[in-house]
Amino acid sequence: MLEKDFDPENFGIYDGICETIVTTCKGWTPNAAPMGIIRRKDKLYLRLFKGSATYENVLAEKSLVANITHDPMLFALSTFTNLDDSAFEQTVYENNTIYPLKEAESWVAFECINTKITSEALVAELVPVHAHMNECRIKAPNRGFYAVIEACIHATRYQLTGEEKYLKLIKAYGEIVEKCGGDAEKDAFKKVYEFL
Amino acid sequence: MLEKDFDPENFGIYDGICETIVTTCKGWTPNAAPMGIIRRKDKLYLRLFKGSATYENVLAEKSLVANITHDPMLFALSTFTNLDDSAFEQTVYENNTIYPLKEAESWVAFECINTKITSEALVAELVPVHAHMNECRIKAPNRGFYAVIEACIHATRYQLTGEEKYLKLIKAYGEIVEKCGGDAEKDAFKKVYEFL
Numbered sequence: 196m197l198e199k200d201f202d203p204e205n206f207g208i209y210d211g212i213c214e215t216i217v218t219t220c221k222g223w224t225p226n227a228a229p230m231g232i233i234r235r236k237d238k239l240y241l242r243l244f245k246g247s248a249t250y251e252n253v254l255a256e257k258s259l260v261a262n263i264t265h266d267p268m269l270f271a272l273s274t275f276t277n278l279d280d281s282a283f284e285q286t287v288y289e290n291n292t293i294y295p296l297k298e299a300e301s302w303v304a305f306e307c308i309n310t311k312i313t314s315e316a317l318v319a320e321l322v323p324v325h326a327h328m329n330e331c332r333i334k335a336p337n338r339g340f341y342a343v344i345e346a347c348i349h350a351t352r353y354q355l356t357g358e359e360k361y362l363k364l365i366k367a368y369g370e371i372v373e374k375c376g377g378d379a380e381k382d383a384f385k386k387v388y389e390f391l
Numbered sequence: 392m393l394e395k396d397f398d399p400e401n402f403g404i405y406d407g408i409c410e411t412i413v414t415t416c417k418g419w420t421p422n423a424a425p426m427g428i429i430r431r432k433d434k435l436y437l438r439l440f441k442g443s444a445t446y447e448n449v450l451a452e453k454s455l456v457a458n459i460t461h462d463p464m465l466f467a468l469s470t471f472t473n474l475d476d477s478a479f480e481q482t483v484y485e486n487n488t489i490y491p492l493k494e495a496e497s498w499v500a501f502e503c504i505n506t507k508i509t510s511e512a513l514v515a516e517l518v519p520v521h522a523h524m525n526e527c528r529i530k531a532p533n534r535g536f537y538a539v540i541e542a543c544i545h546a547t548r549y550q551l552t553g554e555e556k557y558l559k560l561i562k563a564y565g566e567i568v569e570k571c572g573g574d575a576e577k578d579a580f581k582k583v584y585e586f587l
Contacts, residue, residue, distance in 0.1 A: 206529065210573030213531035231571070232531070263531045301529050331527040333402065333497050335409035335428070335459045341537035375427070377406030 203239065206301040206326045207263040210234050214344055215261040216273050217241070218283065218294045219252035225283040225294035226252060227273040229347060232261050232321065239305070239321035248277070253319060257307045258291065262299035265334055267343040267376075267383035269298065274347040275390035288325050301328045339376025342368040343383045350387055365391070399435065402497040402522045403459035406430050410540055411457040412469050413437070414479065414490045415448035421479040421490035422448060423469040425543060428457045428517065435501070435517035444473070449515060453503045454487065458495035461530055463539040463572075463579035465494065470543040471586035484521050497524045535572025538564040539579045546583055561587070 207213070217230040226248040233240040241259070243250040253259055264270075272278055283294040288304070295302040303326040307319035346368040353361035365387070372384040403409070413426040422444040429436040437455070439446040449455055460466075468474055479490040484500070491498040499522040503515035542564040549557035561583070568580040 207531045209530055209533065211533050211535050211576060212571040214534060215531055234573070261531075263529060265532060328529070331529045333459060333524070333527045334405055335403045335411050335457075336461060336537065336540060337405065337407050338410060338537065338540065339407050341532065341534065344532060344534065375408040377430070380407060 201323065201326055203234070203303050203323050203326070206303050206328060208232060208234055208239070208261065208303060210236070213261070213263075214270075215263055216269055216296060216299070217249055218260045218262060218296060219249050219256060219258070220292070220294050221248075221252045221255055225280070225285075227262075227269075227278045227282070227296065229270050229274055229344075230261075239323070240318060241305075241307070241321055242316055242318050244316045250317060253307055254310070254312075254317065257310070257319075258293065258305065258324075259307065259321075260293050260295045260302050260304045262296045262302045264296065264299050265332070265340060266298060267340050267380045268386065269296070270344055270347055271383040271386040271390075274351060274387070286327075293325070295327065300330055300332060302326065337375060337377065337380065339372040339374070339380035339384075342371035342376070343380055343387070346372070346384060346387050350391060353391065362391075397519065397522055399430070399499050399519050399522070402499050402524060404428060404430055404435070404457065404499060406432070409457070409459075410466075411459055412465055412492060412495070413445055414456045414458060414492060415445050415452065415454070416488070416490050417444075417448045417451055421476070421481075423458075423465075423474045423478065423492065425466050425470055425540075426457075435519070436514060437501075437503070437517055438512055438514045440512045446513060449503055450506070450508075450513065453506070453515075454489070454501065454520075455503065455517075456489050456491045456498050456500045458492040458498045460492065460495050461528070461536060462494060463536050463576045464582065465492070466540055466543055467579040467582040467586075470547060470583070482523075489521070491523065496526055496528060498522065533571060533573065533576065535568040535570070535576035535580075538567035538572070539576055539583070542568070542580060542583050546587060549587065558587075 212231040305321035408427040501517035
């Protein structure tokens with residue numbers, strides 16, 4: 196399936212910043228990390244800060260897979276640690292080996308082009324080259340799910356800076372998880388706290 | 392379709408608080424308002440504060456429809472004003488007339504039983520009696536979408552209390568919408584500001 200044949204929107208990639216779990220690999224080692232895929236009309240981008248495995252892998256391999264999921268535990272785990280190898284599904288297309296997540300609702304594989312590197316980050320343009328739909332699951336918006344994502348973001352900032360204000364924000368999002376989340380969101384939030 | 396025949400989960404109602412748009416009617420006048428459907432395992436509840444059209448309609452008719460949608464404009468509009476009549480789709484089942492939203496991804500009609508009324512609110516148990524799936528659309532989580540929902544909640548609190556702190560929170564969520572939202576989220580957030 197090539198770029199001209201499909202619209203990333205059919206696989207869940209809409210305008211704005213899509214919160215996905217990006218999987219990359221270096222040699223035989225797959226890696227997963229939550230990343231925002233930026234879509235502005237028909238252009239897609241990814242901005243990666245230096246120092247992460249995703250940064251190194253994208254620089255080396257010029258490819259990645261954006262996995263769409265609403266599983267809060269996948270966001271919590273992949274924020275702080277790599278996922279177990281069993282979470283990935285080795286997939287080959289046109290002689291390329293990629294590692295989407297088994298539990299993704301859908302995924303889009305991208306080639307990275309026009310990569311620009313600054314002192315802090317890289318920005319790559321993304322060209323969709325392959326995509327797959329596993330299961331379209333309808334789910335009402337849950338504020339607890341979103342609060343887990345926000346908590347993961349603030350936890351990353353806290354780990355980078357040690358600033359107390361991020362702990363306060365995480366605690367506030369914890370209240371939303373407690374009130375609005377189901378068991379999945381509550382378990383994921385506990386996991387965030389374990390890693391802090 | 393009766394209770395025993397379907398699981399609300401198949402129509403998007405999961406554990407925790409599901410952010411839905413609840414439609415009710417009094418006579419021939421349908422009404423829409425964002426409401427959280429509470430699910431704890433197999434029990435479903437709704438808590439309604441006195442003074443809203445939804446409260447009056449549920450008290451009178453003992454029924455409601457929970458509409459699942461990820462359209463931020465539907466949340467913004469139905470928070471502050473009733474939707475245009477053309478947004479509803481009159482639907483008859485077993486001699487009952489209900490008014491789900493045309494644009495809902497799915498909806499579940501509930502009968503309200505064991506209604507408990509306190510001085511401030513009512514709490515009803517919800518029994519699913521009918522459901523429909525329009526379209527399962529896969530969409531990556533977007534922080535801007537959730538920020539619109541949070542802004543609507545704080546806007547309601549602001550209108551009730553006039554407290555400045557809610558305006559500050561709305562402004563903070565506006566920054567997330569600006570950064571992460573697509574056009575749909577940005578337009579919806581503008582609408583929130585228009586109503587304030």
